[in-house]
Amino acid sequence: MIGKLFAADLLKTRRTGIWWVVLIGAAGLAAMQALNFGLRYDYLVYDTYAADPWGGLIKETSMFVPIAVYLAMTLLMGMIANIENRQNSWKQTLALPVRRSEVFASKLLCCLVQLLAACVLLAASTAAVGLLLGFGGPLPYLDLLTLGFYPLLASLPMLGVMLWMTLTMRNQAIPISLGIAASMVSVFGASMPEILPLSWPMLVVRGHETLRFVGLGIALFAMLYLLGSIHFSRKDVA
Amino acid sequence: MTEMMIETRNLTKKYRGTRAVDALNLAIPQGEIYGFLGPNGAGKTTTIRMLLGLIKPDSGLVQIFGQDLKRERIKILRRVGSLVEYPSYYGHLNAVENLETIRRILNVPKNRIDEVLHTVGLTKDAKRSVKGYSLGMKQRLGIASALLGGPELLILDEPTNGLDPSGILEIRELIKKMPQEQGITVLVSSHLLSEIEQMASSVGIVNQGKMIFQDSMPNLQRKAGSEIHIALSDPEAGMITAREQGCFPRLDQGKMVFKGIDNGQIARLVSALVDARHSIYRVEERRKSLEDLFLTMTGSGSADTADADFRSGSGAPRAAGLPREAAQ
Structure with a gap:
């Protein structure tokens, strides 16, 4: 059933421009670093990161990944929810022979697929930038992939909140404002106490106990997802 | 069933x-x-x-x-x-x-x-x-x-x-x-x-x-029923003609209002009225509107009272006070 729902949800994203967000978000981050390295090539490549230019590129890029991931979650979930919210199509979708929990799961899947696509695109475009900059040697595949992937996992609690808020709230201004505010604050994640989930993606990026915060992110997300799903399944559809 | x-x-x-x-x-x-x-x-x-x-x-x-x-x-x-x-x-x-x-x-x-x-x-x-x-x-x-x-x-x-x-x-x-x-x-x-x-x-x-x-x-x-309204030159005299025909209308704003009257009766009545030199301006059927139906139904809920409270579609005050108040 979830496969059918997902297929329907994918069709609904057609012509919404949602995939452009994925593309521009990921490629934009890489383009920014192309500019950064292009302008300060000698300083960055021959001086600061002379020993490991690939590592340097990835490190410079990674500083912007947490804010990008938070913004992407907010924007993508906002757009996904908007498809149903705009003409209040919930009453049509939920009057179909489907489980509410599966509808909820399908929306999550939709967003996750887009975020994962963005991660892969980020890895590919960052690799392209590195090659264009003339970094030789073997490509650091693993580091390129985890560049987006680890912060994404550590940011999952935010997706849990966004998923629930955008799909259950009439007033989309609330989740979107909250999402943007959180994105801004996440930049200073490294100087926040680690009990705040907002700090996790930045801590992961800085290489502090990466797997611990990835695990915490997944665990907290699972809890939030469950609560959101229960609420979504029980609430009255106006 | x-x-x-x-x-x-x-x-x-x-x-x-x-x-x-x-x-x-x-x-x-x-x-x-x-x-x-x-x-x-x-x-x-x-x-x-x-x-x-x-x-x-x-x-x-x-x-x-x-x-x-x-x-x-x-x-x-x-x-x-x-x-x-x-x-x-x-x-x-x-x-x-x-x-x-x-x-x-x-x-x-x-x-x-x-x-x-x-x-x-x-x-x-x-x-x-x-x-x-x-x-x-x-x-x-x-x-x-x-x-x-x-x-x-x-x-x-x-x-x-x-x-x-x-x-x-x-x-x-x-x-x-x-x-x-x-x-x-x-x-x-x-x-x-x-x-x-x-x-x-x-x-x-x-x-x-x-x-x-x-x-x-x-x-x-059936419950909503309908009334026939006849507007004519001299309603008072028309009432007498109608009674002679065995119909018993009520007078409402210069019109004769008939309830539960069939086609044959209307035809006979109209021709009798014409014979009696009345000028007939209008013969019209009025349906009870939904509002009226609601008011009568919510007023009492029984068919008998609904009939008794029957009013014209224009909402004339006759006998209407009770169901309207009761509905509100």
Whole structure:
């Protein structure tokens, strides 16, 4: 059933421009670093990161990944929810022979697929930038992939909140404002106490106990997802 | 006894203390077009949302196809098509894509899309983006979505709301075809008696969340009754002529008002009046409006009193004080 729902949800994203967000978000981050390295090539490549230019590129890029991931979650979930919210199509979708929990799961899947696509695109475009900059040697595949992937996992609690808020709230201004505010604050994640989930993606990026915060992110997300799903399944559809 | 497609028992939904739907007992027999009638805010949409499992009743039971909605929701919904209030659609997609999003979930063959588009007459505009559709077309697309799964029961909430007369006609004809051609039972809600009257075979009237009348359409028409108003040059003298003919009208604003009078009687009366040198200005039939019907029904609930309180459509104050106050 979830496969059918997902297929329907994918069709609904057609012509919404949602995939452009994925593309521009990921490629934009890489383009920014192309500019950064292009302008300060000698300083960055021959001086600061002379020993490991690939590592340097990835490190410079990674500083912007947490804010990008938070913004992407907010924007993508906002757009996904908007498809149903705009003409209040919930009453049509939920009057179909489907489980509410599966509808909820399908929306999550939709967003996750887009975020994962963005991660892969980020890895590919960052690799392209590195090659264009003339970094030789073997490509650091693993580091390129985890560049987006680890912060994404550590940011999952935010997706849990966004998923629930955008799909259950009439007033989309609330989740979107909250999402943007959180994105801004996440930049200073490294100087926040680690009990705040907002700090996790930045801590992961800085290489502090990466797997611990990835695990915490997944665990907290699972809890939030469950609560959101229960609420979504029980609430009255106006 | 015919099988009931929808049956509710003491269905109740409260919103902040007020009962939007109050102990409602619906009974919709198979193969009927059931008109669900009531003024705005009477609880029609709330009831329909409960029938579709969109909102949960505070108490009471919904049975569709003889099965409990709470337990068999998915199984039941597979056999139900619905259109709730204004149409839901994805404006950025065209009609075919809109239906495809639903088809993927229902898992019906692809040619169903062409079939339902043909049924609602949208084949020509199928590839246009739905944002550019008129309200009537969107409403027809909504009905196409409802028909896609080949339902046995169609639930349409205010399908003609906001449409122009030709749009209303189209939708009405479409709905009337359903039971005949495809054996579909239809529940259609409206706040317009005239609208329901033209398509429904049985009818339920709700007011303030309560079912105040539920029966076949002919029985409602009998209950609503109609009056013949005759406007003429000298009503006082006309009354005497009428009595000589064995009719006993009342006088209302210079018109003679007849109740329960058949065609033959009217013909004889008119010719007697002409013979008596009256100038006849108008002979008209007045139906009791929905409002009047509501007022009399909510006023007492019994047919006898409803008849006794019968008034003209213009709302003349005669004998009307009691039911109007009681209704408020």
